[in-house]
Amino acid sequence: MRAVTWQGVNEVGVETVPDPTILNDRDVVLKVTRTTTCGSDLHLIGGYIPAMRTGDVIGHEFMGEVVEVGAEVRDRRVGDRVVVNSFIACGTCWYCRQELYSLCDNGNPNPGITEGLWGQSPGGCFGYSHAVGGFAGSHAEYVRVPYADVGTFVVPEEVSDDRALFASDAVSTGWMGADLAGTKPGDTVAVWGAGGVGQMAARAAMLLGAEQVVVIDRLPERLAQVRRHVGAEVVDYSTTDVMAELRERTGGRGPDVCIEAVGMEAHSPGVHGVYDQVKQQLRLQTDRPSAVREAILACRKGGSVFVLGVFAGPVDKFPLGAAMNKGLTLRGAQVHGQRYTPRILEHMARGELTTEHLATHVMPLEDAARGYELFKSKEDGCVRAVFLP
Amino acid sequence: MDLTQVIGRATGLAGGAGAALLQRLQHVRLPGVGQASATDDPERAARRWRAVTVLRDPADVDPAAGLPTPLAALGDRIEVRVTPAPGDRGTELAARYRHTPGPEEIGDLRAALREAKALLEVGEVLRVDPQPHGRRAATPQGAALEGAAKAAPREGVL
Numbered sequence: 001m002r003a004v005t006w007q008g009v010n011e012v013g014v015e016t017v018p019d020p021t022i023l024n025d026r027d028v029v030l031k032v033t034r035t036t037t038c039g040s041d042l043h044l045i046g047g048y049i050p051a052m053r054t055g056d057v058i059g060h061e062f063m064g065e066v067v068e069v070g071a072e073v074r075d076r077r078v079g080d081r082v083v084v085n086s087f088i089a090c091g092t093c094w095y096c097r098q099e100l101y102s103l104c105d106n107g108n109p110n111p112g113i114t115e116g117l118w119g120q121s122p123g124g125c126f127g128y129s130h131a132v133g134g135f136a137g138s139h140a141e142y143v144r145v146p147y148a149d150v151g152t153f154v155v156p157e158e159v160s161d162d163r164a165l166f167a168s169d170a171v172s173t174g175w176m177g178a179d180l181a182g183t184k185p186g187d188t189v190a191v192w193g194a195g196g197v198g199q200m201a202a203r204a205a206m207l208l209g210a211e212q213v214v215v216i217d218r219l220p221e222r223l224a225q226v227r228r229h230v231g232a233e234v235v236d237y238s239t240t241d242v243m244a245e246l247r248e249r250t251g252g253r254g255p256d257v258c259i260e261a262v263g264m265e266a267h268s269p270g271v272h273g274v275y276d277q278v279k280q281q282l283r284l285q286t287d288r289p290s291a292v293r294e295a296i297l298a299c300r301k302g303g304s305v306f307v308l309g310v311f312a313g314p315v316d317k318f319p320l321g322a323a324m325n326k327g328l329t330l331r332g333a334q335v336h337g338q339r340y341t342p343r344i345l346e347h348m349a350r351g352e353l354t355t356e357h358l359a360t361h362v363m364p365l366e367d368a369a370r371g372y373e374l375f376k377s378k379e380d381g382c383v384r385a386v387f388l389p
Numbered sequence: 390m391d392l393t394q395v396i397g398r399a400t401g402l403a404g405g406a407g408a409a410l411l412q413r414l415q416h417v418r419l420p421g422v423g424q425a426s427a428t429d430d431p432e433r434a435a436r437r438w439r440a441v442t443v444l445r446d447p448a449d450v451d452p453a454a455g456l457p458t459p460l461a462a463l464g465d466r467i468e469v470r471v472t473p474a475p476g477d478r479g480t481e482l483a484a485r486y487r488h489t490p491g492p493e494e495i496g497d498l499r500a501a502l503r504e505a506k507a508l509l510e511v512g513e514v515l516r517v518d519p520q521p522h523g524r525r526a527a528t529p530q531g532a533a534l535e536g537a538a539k540a541a542p543r544e545g546v547l
Contacts, residue, residue: 005523015523023516053534055523072512092510094444094478105441106507109517112411112499112544113537119546124515130538136520146515 002389003057004139004368009047012372014365017057020136020144025072028148030084034165035062035138036359036386037375038086039195040310043264044129045372049312051113051129059139059387060086060126061169063161066152067142075149081161082152083345084145085337086169088124088135091150095123102334107147108133117313122334139368141389153341156349165386166196166355167344172337173308174200175344177259178208180331181306185209190246190255190298192291194222194234196358196384197308198261202232203353205257214249216242218267221381229357238269246298254300262291263309276316289315296322296330307332358384365389407536411544412492435490439498439547440483441506442474450480450509457505460484463497482506496543503542 003017020029038061043049045058063083066076076082089096089104096104107123108114113131114121124146127137136143145152155164174197183189189205191198194217202213213232217223223234235245246255267273268290276288295305296319305328323330347353360383363371371385429437443450452469455461460469463484470483482505484498507514525531 001521003521003523007523008526013523017521017523018519020521021519023518024513026511026513051534051538053522053531053538054526054528057521057523088515090507090511090515092444093506094442097444106511106515109515110538110541111503111547112541115545115547116411121545130534130541134517134520134538136522140521144520147511 001141002365003136003141004059004365004387005054006044006052006056006058007054010045012045012058012369014368015055017055017140020140020142022068022070023144024146025070026147026149027070028066028073028076028145028152029068030062030064030082030143030145030152031067032062032064032138032140032143032389033081034064034161034386034388035059035140035365036165036384037372038169039197039263040128041372042376043310043312045376048264049129049131051131053130056127056129056134057136057140058127059137060128061165062126062138062143063155063165063168064143066148070148073148076152076154080152081155083155083164083167083341084126084138084153085151085172085335085341086125086128087122087151087334087337088126088133088146089150089338090147091338096150096338099336099339100333101150101336101338110134125334139365139387139389141365150338153345156345159345159348160356162356162359163348163354164345166200166358167341167348169335169337170196170358170384171200171204171344171353171355172340173197173335174202174261175204175340176333176336177201177261177306177308178204178210178257179340180333181257181259181304182329183208183210183257186211187256188212188214188250188253189257189259190295191215191232191259191261192295193217193261193309194219194226195261196355198259199226199230199358200353200355201259201261201308202226203230205259206231207347207352210257212249214246214255219378222383225357225383229354242294243298250300254298254303256300256303258295258299258303258305259308260291260295260306261308264288264311289318293317293319296328299326299328302327304329304331310334359386361385363387405536407533407538408540408544410533411537411540432489435495436485438470438483438485439495439502440481441502441547442478442481443506443509444479445509447471447473447480450482457508459501459504459508463501466494467498482509496540499545499547500543502547
């Protein structure tokens with residue numbers, strides 16, 4: 001089959017690889033019909049997560065049709081049209097029973113790598129390095145899906161592929177941030193980052209009853225999408241003092257909930273940005289956390305900050321004093337998609353959650369290298385490149 | 390030794406180096422990574438109980454009824470302790486060698502405990518190989534990563 005592979009730092013290509021097979025009785029094999037780039041892929045491609053091997057198949061946000069079913073799969077049939085969560089979870093361990101699916105004890109066959117770095121191992125993920133299992137990714141004609149009864153969801157007839165695709169990760173990640181940050185009716189929610197995840201975090205906050213939702217970014221086409229498709233307010237951080245703007249909009253309090261949807265390669269104007277870039281390039285810190293810092297400083301006293309962007313290691317100049325003295329709740333997680341996908345598909349079926357606008361560039365799988373170039377450079381208004389295998 | 394042999398030798402050494410690096414990772418003492426406290430002496434570290442918590446009733450994990458196959462394979466070389474976990478978290482399944490084990494044996498025990506937990510909770514151990522992949526460049530960095538990934542089920546803080 002044809003598949004998109006990591007071929008070195010900043011090198012992505014399409015090559016012929018073996019077809020996947022059923023390896024466990026709870027597996028299915030899926031014919032991939034839609035698979036999309038995600039901002040977190042850029043960290044892999046850029047070499048910031050040094051656990052990629054040349055030839056690894058990438059991609060973790062996808063949907064498709066079931067074409068083969070393992071002997072112990074109970075709820076899926078050949079021909080089912082399903083959307084798949086990016087993290088691989090058994091559904092039976094204590095973490096899965098707490099609906100903390102990305103922390104599954106039985107989803108990552110390579111726990112030794114991340115236990116050494118972080119003290120504990122998260123679950124496994126499709127196409128996201130050997131640190132989280134080394135599973136082949138979804139940018140391919142076919143993909144093996146372990147624990148299929150837990151991680152695949154049949155898409156309702158009234159939801160199109162173009163909409164359902166993003167239930168896989170962007171919407172479920174955004175929804176998780178809004179939910180686990182404790183968004184309540186009447187809250188003001190600020191979201192850093194107007195990519196797919198940030199936009200969906202904002203939409204989820206609105207559906208959870210937030211009174212005011214503000215999305216912060218610098219790219220005009222993304223801010224325009226937020227206004228038009230999400231219905232939230234926007235702030236351009238390249239022309240506006242974000243802290244002053246948020247204070248003014250909240251009667252001086254600051255947002256009740258701050259959601260960071262940017263990750264380890266955050267851009268920042270002025271001396272902050274230069275500082276983080278230099279330290280990261282010198283390997284004196286692994287990640288650029290400027291959006292997290294700002295979220296902590298902007299948040300109201302006693303408020304909540306949720307880190308949705310992917311980070312890998314230690315960061316510098318972390319405002320722990322602000323977090324402690326302001327009594328903040330600070331949380332983060334990889335996506336517990338299985339917890340949210342059923343209700344997301346219901347919202348999609350009712351037309352309350354639309355995502356088609358995120359797919360600004362739809363192209364054949366063979367054009368994946370160009371798709372990632374557009375996505376990384378954000379040229380031509382690219383928000384997401386979607387591949388059709 | 391021609392260039393191909395030199396590269397092959399370097400690649401082989403790198404694979405071993407990757408595994409060795411992973412073995413040391415949990416003992417790294419850099420701010421923000423690893424630990425800040427004292428490190429056990431090797432004898433004490435090797436003798437510690439290693440434990441997983443299994444979301445099953447203690448009766449389902451009773452050694453008298455037979456240990457899961459991966460632990461049973463270690464035979465009388467290990468002793469096993471089963472205790473109820475607090476707060477409806479299931480059962481703590483711990484094991485250690487009756488003698489002071491070497492690094493290979495500790496790796497065997499880590500893998501056996503993880504596989505036993507998966508068998509008790511899920512009924513099968515998740516496999517990852519063989520996975521579809523493209524052309525693998527024969528580089529020392531790649532070999533080091535492959536060595537680390539191969540060793541990963543047997544390493545970590547368990």
